[in-house]
Amino acid sequence: MARYFTEExxxxxxxxxxxxxxxxxxxxxxxxDIVFVxxxxxGKEFAKGDEAAVVESVKAASDVYAPASGTVxxxxxxxxxxxxxxxxxxxxxxWFFRISLSDSSELEELMDEDxxxxxxxxx
Amino acid sequence: MNAINQSGWKPQMNARExxxxxxxxxxxxxxxxxxxxxxxxSDETCGVDxxxxxxxxxxxxxxxxxxxxxLPGLSEPEAVRHYTRLSRQNYAxxxxxxxxxxxxxxxxxxxxxxxxxxxxxxxxxxLAPVDSIQGALEVIHQLAHWLVTLTGMHSVAMSPKAxxxxxxxxxxxxxxxxxxxxxSGRKVILVPESAHGTNPATxxxxxxxxxxxxxxxxxxxxxxxxxxxxxxxxxxxxxTNPNTCGLFERDMKAxxxxxxxxxxxxxxxxxxxxxxxGRVRPGDLGIDAMHINLHKTFSTPHGGGGxxxxxxxxxxxLAPYAPLPFVEKHGDHFVLVEExxxxxxQHGSSFGRxxxxxxxxxxxxxxxxxxxxxxxxxxxxxxxDAVLNANYVLRRLEDVLDAPFGGSGxxxxxxxxxxxxxxxxxxxxxxxxxxxxxxxxxxxxxFPLVVHGAMLVxxxxxxxxxxxxxxxxxxxSVAERAKAGDASLKSxxxxxxxxxLDETLAARKPVLVWKxxxxxxxxx
Numbered sequence: 001m002a003r004y005f006t007e008e009x010x011x012x013x014x015x016x017x018x019x020x021x022x023x024x025x026x027x028x029x030x031x032x033d034i035v036f037v038x039x040x041x042x043g044k045e046f047a048k049g050d051e052a053a054v055v056e057s058v059k060a061a062s063d064v065y066a067p068a069s070g071t072v073x074x075x076x077x078x079x080x081x082x083x084x085x086x087x088x089x090x091x092x093x094x095w096f097f098r099i100s101l102s103d104s105s106e107l108e109e110l111m112d113e114d115x116x117x118x119x120x121x122x123x
Numbered sequence: 124m125n126a127i128n129q130s131g132w133k134p135q136m137n138a139r140e141x142x143x144x145x146x147x148x149x150x151x152x153x154x155x156x157x158x159x160x161x162x163x164x165s166d167e168t169c170g171v172d173x174x175x176x177x178x179x180x181x182x183x184x185x186x187x188x189x190x191x192x193x194l195p196g197l198s199e200p201e202a203v204r205h206y207t208r209l210s211r212q213n214y215a216x217x218x219x220x221x222x223x224x225x226x227x228x229x230x231x232x233x234x235x236x237x238x239x240x241x242x243x244x245x246x247x248x249x250l251a252p253v254d255s256i257q258g259a260l261e262v263i264h265q266l267a268h269w270l271v272t273l274t275g276m277h278s279v280a281m282s283p284k285a286x287x288x289x290x291x292x293x294x295x296x297x298x299x300x301x302x303x304x305x306x307s308g309r310k311v312i313l314v315p316e317s318a319h320g321t322n323p324a325t326x327x328x329x330x331x332x333x334x335x336x337x338x339x340x341x342x343x344x345x346x347x348x349x350x351x352x353x354x355x356x357x358x359x360x361x362x363t364n365p366n367t368c369g370l371f372e373r374d375m376k377a378x379x380x381x382x383x384x385x386x387x388x389x390x391x392x393x394x395x396x397x398x399x400x401g402r403v404r405p406g407d408l409g410i411d412a413m414h415i416n417l418h419k420t421f422s423t424p425h426g427g428g429g430x431x432x433x434x435x436x437x438x439x440x441l442a443p444y445a446p447l448p449f450v451e452k453h454g455d456h457f458v459l460v461e462e463x464x465x466x467x468x469q470h471g472s473s474f475g476r477x478x479x480x481x482x483x484x485x486x487x488x489x490x491x492x493x494x495x496x497x498x499x500x501x502x503x504x505x506x507x508d509a510v511l512n513a514n515y516v517l518r519r520l521e522d523v524l525d526a527p528f529g530g531s532g533x534x535x536x537x538x539x540x541x542x543x544x545x546x547x548x549x550x551x552x553x554x555x556x557x558x559x560x561x562x563x564x565x566x567x568x569x570f571p572l573v574v575h576g577a578m579l580v581x582x583x584x585x586x587x588x589x590x591x592x593x594x595x596x597x598x599x600s601v602a603e604r605a606k607a608g609d610a611s612l613k614s615x616x617x618x619x620x621x622x623x624l625d626e627t628l629a630a631r632k633p634v635l636v637w638k639x640x641x642x643x644x645x646x647x
Contacts, residue, residue, distance in 0.1 A: 035630035
C-alpha cells in the first residue's frame with residue numbers, strides 16, 4: 001500500500017482503487033487541539049482539490065481538500081464523537097474518509113513520504 | 124443575604140501560596156465569587172408583592188400550569204447584586220486598554236450617550252407617523268450625508284445592522300446588478316488571504332464560490348495573482364483595506380481598475396476605515412460598495428456594550444440596487460422611502476430590504492454626535508493618532524516579539540506579531556494568558572491566519588502615550604517570560620477569577636444549558 005501527501009498536508013493511502021484520506025502529523029501539530037470534524041457523506045463526489053471536509057481547532061477552522069478525484073465510500077464517524085483522534089493518531093485512526101478513485105494517474109502529482117518529509121522541513 | 128449561594132457550592136481553590144488563608148466564602152476580598160442565578164434563586168421567592176387575585180374562574184382548562192416552571196426567584200437587591208458581581212469579573216473598555224486587533228475597541232464618548240438618550244431620539248417608534256419624527260429622520264439624513272462625503276461614494280444604505288450584515292448587503296447589490304445586466308453566470312468572488320474571515324463567509328452565503336488570492340511576502344494582495352485569475356466567471360473581489368496584517372493596500376486603485384476591466388465589482392471591507400477616515404476616500408480608489416462599522420470608526424459601543432451598525436456606501440453603478448428604506452429631504456420635510464414603487468425611477472431596481480425597519484437609531488445618533496463633535500480636523504486626527512499609536516506599539520515591541528511585516532514600512536492602525544522566537548513549548552496562547560494577569564484583555568490571537576501564532580494589537584487613537592507605555596511594558600515582560608521559558612506562564616492566569624481554563628474541553632463538550640446538579644456532570 002502506498003501513501004502520498006499533498007502540499008496542503010493531506011495524506012492518502014491507496015489500496016487497489018480505494019484511497020483513505022486524512023491530515024498529516026505536521027498538520028495536526030500546527031492546528032492544535034481539534035474540537036470538531038465535518039466528514040463528507042457517502043456518495044459525495046469530489047474533483048481533486050475540492051473542499052471535502054472541515055476541521056476545526058481551538059485556533060481556527062480549516063478546509064481539507066480532496067487529494068484525488070473520486071466518490072466517497074465512507075466518512076469516519078468516530079471523529080464525530082471523538083475529534084481528538086485526529087490529534088492522537090492523525091495518520092491512523094484519525095482518518096477522515098475513504099474514496100473510490102476515478103483517476104489513479106492523479107496520484108503521480110502527489111509527494112511520497114520522503115518528499116513530503118523534506119517539504120515539511122523547509123516550512 | 125451575602126452567602127455566595129444556597130447550594131453549598133464553593134469554587135475550587137488551590138492551596139494558597141505564601142500562607143494566605145482560604146476564605147470560607149471563596150471570596151478574595153473585593154474579588155467576589157458568584158454562583159449561577161439558578162443556584163441562588165428559589166421557586167418560593169418573588170421580587171415583587173402582587174395583589175391576591177380574586178378566585179375568578181380560569182379559562183385555561185387543561186392548559187393551566189400545575190407546577191412551577193423553575194424560574195429563579197430573587198428579591199430585587201439579590202438580583203441587582205448578582206449581576207453587579209458578575210460584571211465585576213468582566214473586563215471592559217471603561218476599565219482599561221482593550222488591545223483586540225481588528226475590533227477597534229476605542230473609548231465611547233459620553234457625549235454620544237447623552238445625545239442618544241434625548242427623548243426625541245430614544246423614544247421614537249419605527250411605526251410613528253413620519254410627521255412626528257422629523258428630527259430623528261434628519262439625524263439619519265445628516266449621518267448619511269457625512270458617510271457619503273467622508274467615503275467619496277454616491278449613496279448609502281443605512282439599515283444594515285452589523286459589519287457582516289453590511290457585507291451581505293453589498294454582495295447582494297452586486298448580485299442584483301449582475302443579474303440586471305444578464306451577467307448572472309459570474310459565480311466566483313475572489314478573497315485575499317489578508318481579508319477578514321467574514322468576507323468568504325458572506326460570499327458563500329450569498330451563493331458565490333470563493334477563491335483565495337495569496338498575499339505577497341510583505342503582507343499585501345498579490346496583484347499579479349489577482350489579475351491573472353480575473354475572467355468572465357468572476358463576479359468581484361472582497362478586499363479589506365487596510366488589511367488584517369495592518370497594512371494599506373497600495374495597489375487598491377490598480378486592483379479596482381483591473382476588476383472593472385474584467386467586468387466585476389469591488390467590495391471593500393471597511394471595518395478598518397478608522398485608520399484612513401478623513402485621509403483617504405474609498406470612492407477615489409474605485410470601490411463599488413463598502414460597509415462602515417459605526418461601532419468601530421464612529422465610536423458607538425460594541426462587544427457586549429451595544430448593537431453594531433453597518434451602513435453600506437455604494438458607487439453610482441451599484442446605487443440603483445441598494446436596499447430600502449431611504450430618508451430623503453424634500454424642501455424642509457424629511458420622508459421615508461419604503462416602497463420600490465414610491466420613486467420608481469430611483470429605487471425600482473432595489474434588491475429589497477435587509478431589515479424590517481430603518482436601522483439602529485441609537486447608533487445613528489451616537490455616530491453623528493461623534494462626527495459633529497470631532498469636525499473635519501478632528502476626524503483626520505483620529506486616523507493619524509490611530510496609526511501613530513499602532514506604529515509606536517510596533518516599534519517598541521519588535522525587538523522582543525517577531526514582527527513579520529515590520530519591514531514592510533509603517534503599519535496602519537494595528538501591529539502584527541508572530542510566535543517566532545518564543546521558547547520551545549510556549550505559544551501565543553500563553554502570552555495572551557500572561558497578559559490577563561497583568562490586568563489587560565488579551566490581544567487578538569491566531570488571526571490573521573497568514574502569520575504563525577498571530578498576535579494582533581490595535582491600540583486605537585484614544586489611548587495616551589502613558590497608557591501605551593504601561594501596556595507595552597506589560598506585554599514586553601510577558602514576552603520575555605515566554606522567550607525565557609518561564610514555566611509559571613504555562614498555567615497563567617494566576618490572578619483572574621478563574622485560572623487556566625480547559626478551552627479544548629469547553630469546545631468539545633460544551634455545557635450550554637443549566638441543569639439540576641450541573642457540577643456532578645461537569646466533574647465526570
